[in-house]
Amino acid sequence: MELFTREVFFVKRPVGMVQEDSFRMKTRKLPTLDAGDILIRVRYLSVDPYMRGRMNLGRSYAPPFDLGSVMVGGGVGTVEQSRNPNVKTGDWVVGQLPWSDYCVTQGSGVRVLDDSLPPTTALHVLGITGLTAYFGLLQVGQAKSGDVVVISGAAGAVGCQVGQIAKIIGCKVVGIAGSDAKTKWLKDTYGFDGTINYKAQDFSDQLDENLPTGIDVYFDNVGGNVSDAVVSYLNDFSRIAICGQISLYNATTVEMGPRTLLPLLLARRVTARGFIVSDFAPQFGEALKQLKQWYQAGQLRMQEDVVEGLQNTPHALIRLFRGENVGKQLVRLP
Amino acid sequence: MELFTREVFFVKRPVGMVQEDSFRMKTRKLPTLDAGDILIRVRYLSVDPYMRGRMNLGRSYAPPFDLGSVMVGGGVGTVEQSRNPNVKTGDWVVGQLPWSDYCVTQGSGVRVLDDSLPPTTALHVLGITGLTAYFGLLQVGQAKSGDVVVISGAAGAVGCQVGQIAKIIGCKVVGIAGSDAKTKWLKDTYGFDGTINYKAQDFSDQLDENLPTGIDVYFDNVGGNVSDAVVSYLNDFSRIAICGQISLYNATTVEMGPRTLLPLLLARRVTARGFIVSDFAPQFGEALKQLKQWYQAGQLRMQEDVVEGLQNTPHALIRLFRGENVGKQLVRLP
Structure with a gap:
């Protein structure tokens, strides 16, 4: 045939x-x-x-x-x-x-x-998305119980996975997304502790309100203006896990932004690290075992x-x- | 009296x-x-x-x-x-x-x-300057034998110390400074493998010539335009030790620069980490012992x-x- x-x-x-x-x-x-x-x-x-x-x-x-x-x-x-x-x-x-x-x-x-x-x-959950969230949050971001974790692109596949894993390990999770519908969904569906709509007029106030004790881990999927605003809330010895920069992927020219990142990394002793999930391939087996356990327990959706x-x-x-x-x-x- | x-x-x-x-x-x-x-x-x-x-x-x-x-x-x-x-x-x-x-x-x-x-x-050599160079290069920058180490502000106190320690441990050292007199001095006095005058017309060509195999560790004292140019030479899995940002310290407004750093950290899986020497205080004794040994052997000046x-x-x-x-x-x- x-x-x-x-x-x-x-x-x-x-x-x-x-x-x-x-x-x-x-x-x-x-x-x-x-x-x-x-x-x-x-x-x-x-x-x-x-x-x-x-x-x-x-x-x-x-x-x-x-x-x-x-x-x-x-x-x-x-x-x-x-x-x-x-x-x-x-x-x-x-x-x-x-x-x-x-x-x-x-x-x-x-x-x-x-x-x-x-x-x-x-x-x-049990593929590249889950693995990206897992290694980015735990190994690159070094998140631990009690940390405040902020996620840009939180309503994306990786973002909402990061939030769930962060909740499982005992972090306070604040998600940034581009509409009130998305932020509501993050709270209702995944129990995010706080959410921020970066397109809202009061974006800056929302950051203030949601981050009274600063940020310990910033899981960045977005970059650009969102990250410019977020990084000023980073705590001493905090970490940035750079997973994506979706706001820049379709740019036709090099965008300009304030030169605030390097001085801030210095003053607050922040570690910013870019990563790609395939770099962690030797540890995929172990991670998938953990992700599957969380999935089967209903903790990861x-x-x-x-x-x-x-x-x-x-x-x-x-x-x-x-x-x-x-x-x-x-x-x-x- | x-x-x-x-x-x-x-x-x-x-x-x-x-x-x-x-x-x-x-x-x-x-x-x-x-x-x-x-x-x-x-x-x-x-x-x-x-x-x-x-x-x-x-x-x-x-x-x-x-x-x-x-x-x-x-x-x-x-x-x-x-x-x-x-x-x-x-x-x-x-x-x-x-x-x-x-x-x-x-x-x-x-x-x-x-x-x-x-x-x-x-x-x-045996004080904060030496300690800053020591911890910044070895612990933050994770420099090891064979690495290409680039230093901005290389003719400053910390910079020329970093270069000497990098030479001692077997790195290839390229220093960036703001005059031909300084770059000549770095080569003649401390044996830097390469030097770059960032104020020269052919700054970009000098980068190309001196960095045919890219950068493994960028020890940054300067920031601003110099760092914008340098980071595009970073290798996969390279490190930025952010020690200073002297180009920005006297700025009266927030300078703008290209949004190239975060996407580059991501694509090349770079770790950028700010540090302050006092964070390493518990290890000062051990480090000073090593610095003194190098100093007394004539390797650190x-x-x-x-x-x-x-x-x-x-x-x-x-x-x-x-x-x-x-x-x-x-x-x-x-």
Whole structure:
């Protein structure tokens, strides 16, 4: 039986805000399976802010996407056919998958999922999202019980995960997000101790009110103006875990900001550290065990924000930069 | 016998560059000694960039100087009279001393010097300067053999000390300073592997030429434009030890600069950490032992830049911010 798949190609490097014209969908016939191959039906794709960096040429932590190549990212799928002894038909798998309906792969980099857990958890709570929050908060941020933890981009996938882990270990958690709906959701859903809407007129007053004893750990997903305002609340010997800088990813020129960070790091003896979750790969096993335990105990949850259809994957990605997602942005391929 | 002393008072908080009109000298009669008192003749005073911060009101790591009080800083002196059993006439002592010819003190915070060493070493190589370099480079910067260490303000007291320690432990050392005379001096006197004049037209080319393999440790005394340029050479997993930000200390408004630091710390997983030497006080003894050993072996030296006369102490301080000093700025009281 001949099988066709749609694939989303990366066809134009964006200048400024990423637009749908950076992508084009085409259909092709899938090859037949060679020995060792598996055929995966892609079921969910994860879109993540780091992808914007890969759309630029130039030095970043992940290599640039090649123009004319099929987009790729985290995804889960089901095995439809297998000529690989390690994987059987019906298995759910997770890995770096193409933005496509189907793909044929030798299975390297693809991991069979534990079928006792909802498969999409491998894309958030028990995947890169959860691991990013875990290592960023605990190892980079050195958060400990009693600390005041402030999170920018708190209603994003990583942000709301950081907040939950911080609560579990006994921190006071204050989340910053871009709408009253998001801040309400953070309080109601995850029990954040305080929230701040950075787009509100009284942003500065909200910071004052929520941070009477300063900040011990600032988990930064956003950068820019938000961070400029936040850092003045840092306590002596506090830490900044730099996880993302989403406010700057679509900038076309170098933005200017006040030169306040370095003097402040000095005066308050702050440690600011950038990190990428893959640097912690040797410790993933141990961390996933802990995350799974918290998940199964009901202490770690994730709201999924689901867009339907492969053709809407570019739109789902763009939602991240518009701040439209609440929780983990996924694309479901029906 | 009645004894008089001149004293330099802090009389006006500077706005912008510190000027001599922030200080006023007056003469007063010294009190007679009570039990436990010692009379110190001040012989050398240390002036240091951090003093500028103490002249402002507002939050810094050291409390603000009070208007109308006598200026105080590191100094060495000789004991002229003693009614304190722990100190005898003729001893050299080091401590926080007033900007004055003489002072009477109970001796708390004053330490008797080992008379086998030149007393001014207690103000630099074997004092706060040396300790700042030591802990900043080794503990904050985590420098190790083979690292490329870049130092801004390299011809300042801490800077040239950092360079020497980095050479001792096997680093490649590149110093940034503000004149060709200074950069030549760093190469000729301390054997820096490379030097860069940040005021030169070809600053950017000099960075390229001197940093073909990037930077592993950036020891920053300066901040501002210099740091903006330097950080783009940081390697993955490199460290910034933030020791000073002298380019900003006399600013009257918040300077603006490119928002490049946080995204770069993220992409290259850099750790930037501010520090103040006093945070390492519990380890001073051990560090001084090592510094003394290097000093006695001729591996650590310090050029003293000496201004004569108590009345010129404000001028000596101002020289720091004009970049006029080469090596450790001292004031000798003849």
